[in-house]
Amino acid sequence: MRMPLIAGNWKMNTTVSEAVKLVNELRQGLDEIDNVDRVLCPPFISLVAVRELIKGSSIKLGAQNLYFEEKGAYTGEISPLMLIELCEFIIIGHSERRQYFNETDEIINKKVQAALKVGLRPILCIGERLEQNEAGLTAEVVTKQLKSALVGIDDLSKIIIAYEPIWAIGTGRAATGKQANQTISLIRNNVSQLYDKKTARDVRILYGGSVTADNATEFMQQPEIDGALVGGASLKVDQFLSIVKQTSEIRQVK
Numbered sequence: 078m079r080m081p082l083i084a085g086n087w088k089m090n091t092t093v094s095e096a097v098k099l100v101n102e103l104r105q106g107l108d109e110i111d112n113v114d115r116v117l118c119p120p121f122i123s124l125v126a127v128r129e130l131i132k133g134s135s136i137k138l139g140a141q142n143l144y145f146e147e148k149g150a151y152t153g154e155i156s157p158l159m160l161i162e163l164c165e166f167i168i169i170g171h172s173e174r175r176q177y178f179n180e181t182d183e184i185i186n187k188k189v190q191a192a193l194k195v196g197l198r199p200i201l202c203i204g205e206r207l208e209q210n211e212a213g214l215t216a217e218v219v220t221k222q223l224k225s226a227l228v229g230i231d232d233l234s235k236i237i238i239a240y241e242p243i244w245a246i247g248t249g250r251a252a253t254g255k256q257a258n259q260t261i262s263l264i265r266n267n268v269s270q271l272y273d274k275k276t277a278r279d280v281r282i283l284y285g286g287s288v289t290a291d292n293a294t295e296f297m298q299q300p301e302i303d304g305a306l307v308g309g310a311s312l313k314v315d316q317f318l319s320i321v322k323q324t325s326e327i328r329q330v331k
């Protein structure tokens with residue numbers, strides 16, 4: 078059985094003091110919930126402070142990006158070796174990085190490889206744009222993104238996949254549970270073809286895009302959806318706690 082996972086991607090939000098406040102407000106509530114992996118992904122500069130605050134708690138830590146070189150003259154970048162001292166998870170291939178920072182499939186593959194090399198667990202994001210969705214190209218687009226990101230990777234056990242349709246991110250226009258389940262099922266089939274049935278059965282695949290306390294249950298009830306990558310709602314204490322709680326409750330009956 079796959080353990081559900083809810084990750085909060087805080088994106089470029091929260092100063093260090095705001096991050097500390099948010100974690101302090103979330104910690105007890107999250108610790109009272111069972112059977113869900115919960116991961117917070119604050120901005121880089123808050124990782125050290127948040128790491129201290131979550132010691133001894135159920136919360137796991139992730140970062141939002143990395144560079145693929147280990148060290149050197151790459152002004153402003155953060156390496157896998159720096160991150161593995163601080164956190165366990167790493168978001169890679171987010172559509173905002175593809176769109177605003179020109180990250181290509183090739184760069185994303187290098188980042189996945191670099192993360193795995195040091196033992197970081199990638200949360201690999203894939204998803205189609207609105208016009209691709211409307212042109213019926215979703216399957217083609219996510220299949221290509223998945224294959225390219227996984228070139229040269231034999232072992233998927235550390236990787237989590239997040240299906241994030243771009244038209245649903247930050248728009249308030251979430252996919253329906255059924256739509257998300259259908260594409261995630263396709264992604265799982267792709268994994269089965271690229272690897273094998275067991276790998277496909279074991280890999281966790283999340284949905285992301287306008288997940289809130291109001292629609293979380295709809296997603297978590299779907300058989301193929303193993304959790305969520307949450308943006309805006311992860312910055313609101315009540316919303317995030319409710320999403321994790323709903324996931325835990327559904328898990329009991331799934």
Ligand code: 13P
Pocket residue numbers: 086171241245246247248249285286287288306307308309310
């Ligand atoms: P929203 O939940 O704000 O739509 O963002 C989703 C996302 O991009 C998570 O990585």
